[in-house]
Amino acid sequence: MTEWIQRLGRGTLRRVSELGRATVMLVQAVLGRSQVGVHWRLTLGQIHAVGVLSLSIIVVSGLFIGMVLGLQGYTILADYGSEQALGQMVALSLTRELGPVVTALLFAGRAGSALTAEIGLMKATEQLASLEMIGVDPLRRVVAPRFWAGVISLPILSLIFVSVGCLGGALVGVSWLGVDAGSFWANMQASVDFWHDVANGMIKSVVFAVVVTWIAVYQGYALVPTSEGIARATTKTVVYASLAVLGFDFFLTAVMFGEI
Amino acid sequence: MYSRRLELSVGAFVLLGAICLAFLALEVSGLTTANSQDTYRVSARFDNVAGLTTRARVSAAGVTVGRVVDIRYEPQTGGAMVDMDISTDYSSFSLDTTAAILTAGLLGEKYIGLSIGGDPDNLADGDVIYDTQSAVVLEELIGRFLMNMGSEP
Numbered sequence: 409m410t411e412w413i414q415r416l417g418r419g420t421l422r423r424v425s426e427l428g429r430a431t432v433m434l435v436q437a438v439l440g441r442s443q444v445g446v447h448w449r450l451t452l453g454q455i456h457a458v459g460v461l462s463l464s465i466i467v468v469s470g471l472f473i474g475m476v477l478g479l480q481g482y483t484i485l486a487d488y489g490s491e492q493a494l495g496q497m498v499a500l501s502l503t504r505e506l507g508p509v510v511t512a513l514l515f516a517g518r519a520g521s522a523l524t525a526e527i528g529l530m531k532a533t534e535q536l537a538s539l540e541m542i543g544v545d546p547l548r549r550v551v552a553p554r555f556w557a558g559v560i561s562l563p564i565l566s567l568i569f570v571s572v573g574c575l576g577g578a579l580v581g582v583s584w585l586g587v588d589a590g591s592f593w594a595n596m597q598a599s600v601d602f603w604h605d606v607a608n609g610m611i612k613s614v615v616f617a618v619v620v621t622w623i624a625v626y627q628g629y630a631l632v633p634t635s636e637g638i639a640r641a642t643t644k645t646v647v648y649a650s651l652a653v654l655g656f657d658f659f660l661t662a663v664m665f666g667e668i
Numbered sequence: 669m670y671s672r673r674l675e676l677s678v679g680a681f682v683l684l685g686a687i688c689l690a691f692l693a694l695e696v697s698g699l700t701t702a703n704s705q706d707t708y709r710v711s712a713r714f715d716n717v718a719g720l721t722t723r724a725r726v727s728a729a730g731v732t733v734g735r736v737v738d739i740r741y742e743p744q745t746g747g748a749m750v751d752m753d754i755s756t757d758y759s760s761f762s763l764d765t766t767a768a769i770l771t772a773g774l775l776g777e778k779y780i781g782l783s784i785g786g787d788p789d790n791l792a793d794g795d796v797i798y799d800t801q802s803a804v805v806l807e808e809l810i811g812r813f814l815m816n817m818g819s820e821p
Contacts, residue, residue, distance in 0.1 A: 456674050460681045490776065499696050564685030571688040574696055597698030598725070606692050 430626040437547040437555060437625075450553035451560075458519040458554070459561030463568070465518055466511060470569040473506060474498060474576025481577075482585050491587050495596035498577030503605045504665065507570035509657050512616035515562050516649035520624035523554050524645040527628030528638040536629075551625050558621030559614070566613040570606075608664045615656060620649040707734065707753035708793040712767040712780070716802040717748040720769055725779040726752045733758040736780065749796075752780065762787040768801035778803060 481497045527550060530536050536546040574596075581587040600606065624645045631641035717739060726734035734754035742749050754761075764785030771778055791797075 452678055453674065455678050455681070460677045463681065463684075503692070503696070561681075564682065564688075567685050567688040567692065571691045571696075574692075593695065596696055600697040601723070602693050602697040606697055 426630075429630065430622065433547065433551065433626055433629060434555070434622055437552040447548065447553055450549070451556045454553045454557030455561055458523070458557045459565060462515060462518050462561070462565060465514055466565045466569050467572050469510065469514060470507075470572035471576040473510060474502065474573030474578075475580045477501060477506075477573070478577035478580030478585070482581060482587070491581075491585075492591040492595050494577070494581045494587050495592040495594075496599040498581070499574055499596040499600045500605065502570045502573045502577075503600060503609045505657070505661070507573065508566050508609050508612040508616055509653060511566040511569045511613065512562060512620055512653045513650055515558075515565060515617075516620045516624070516646055516653065519558065519561075520620050520645050520649050521642045523558070523621070523624040524628040524631070524642050525638055527551070527554070527625060528631045528633070528641055531629070531631065532633040532635070532638060534633075547629075551629060555621050555625055558624070559617045562617035562620065563610055563613040566610070570609070611664075612657065612660050615660060616653050619652045619656060623649045623652065706756045708756055708759070709737075710752050710754055710761075710791050710793075710795050710797065712750050712752065712797040712800050713742070713745065714748050714750060714767075714769065714800050714802050716805065717750060717769060718803045718805050719771075719778040720750065720780070720803060721778070724777065726754060726782065727779060728758065728761070728782040728784065733782070750780070759790060761791045763789045763791060763795070764799065765791060765797060766799045766801070767797045769803040771804065 477498045478494060481494050482491060485491050485493055485497070527536075530546075530550065536550065539546045539549060578589075578592060582589045582592050627641040627645045627648070631637045720736065720739060722736050722739060724736040725732050726736060734752050736750055737753050738751040740749045740751075761782060762785045764787040766783045766785065768781045768783070769778055770781045
């Protein structure tokens with residue numbers, strides 16, 4: 409019994425101190441003085457690696473999720489004779505929920521795991537230690553550009569995902585199933601409010617971006633520098649980031665849309 | 669230093685994001701049509717507004733002319749006061765205009781329909797419409813129908 413309580417205490421202490429180390433790492437990486445010119449260029453390179461190279465998976469999944477929403481929504485709405493509400497259904501589910509959440513999950517799998525593996529391999533091959541030896545802060549040189557790149561890229565990817573999804577829904581609904589184009593777009597515009605739906609979806613996306621990228625860079629920075637450690641940290645990144653996104657999504661939804 | 673191609677691709681990526689934001693604002697949420705116009709506020713008193721929500725359409729002859737912005741209960745009269753913002757493009761509603769709560773389709777959303785009267789003076793900001801027709805509550809209709817069935821010989 410005592411042993412069980414002791415184990416619980418040890419686990420709690422380890423988690424709290426890990427959270428503290430992650431916070432200290434983030435604050436030092438983000439707030440420290442930096443050479444703006446050099447780090448802006450590093451961030452640019454990371455935006456290319458994290459954002460631009462994720463475009464294809466985001467566009468393809470956005471298109472297919474929009475098309476599936478159009479198809480499923482149509483078969484259900486047609487039962488009630490209200491196919492015109494298809495645009496409203498597709499746009500609201502994409503802007504409020506599916507856009508930010510699915511983009512963040514795909515981003516965690518596509519870019520988050522890569523960030524962890526890259527920083528982890530730098531640590532395992534002692535590149536981070538060498539940087540420190542020549543007087544360059546690895547937090548600012550390696551971690552900060554990757555963090556900012558993630559925070560900038562994910563909301564942009566989310567915007568692209570939602571737009572492509574709406575077009576995919578329109579493609580299936582209007583072009584294939586024959587919903588009237590006018591009522592499809594008019595219903596969408598009447599029910600979607602820019603500030604309430606689109607802007608709140610973007611706030612969600614920024615929160616997910618901070619959470620996912622933070623987890624990814626911390627897991628890479630703090631891992632055990634062996635090949636097994638890298639494998640485990642990469643898995644942890646995807647699992648923790650996905651769970652955190654889904655958990656935060658519930659709270660953000662409750663705060664933003666709960667009072668209706 | 670990064671190559672020209674990399675900088676170009678990042679620039680195109682950010683530009684694509686801006687285009688998508690504009691698309692979401694203009695095409696999906698219809699931002700400009702809702703906010704850029706000036707409106708004036710007219711209220712209407714109903715006995716019953718069951719099912720009407722804020723942001724519902726206000727239409728005249730089937731054309732959308734405004735939106736419902738607020739719905740309040742009035743303790744003195746036991747009715748409901750509905751505030752509507754009507755676009756100044758449509759400023760020629762006569763003082764004896766009537767308002768009715770209508771339903772789009774059998775199960776569709778509720779909206780307000782305005783029918784113009786014959787008074788030479790027009791509604792202005794802050795005016796109240798008292799000549800109204802309340803929302804149809806399905807349960808009341810069914811109840812009345814059953815009563816009539818029962819009273820037949």
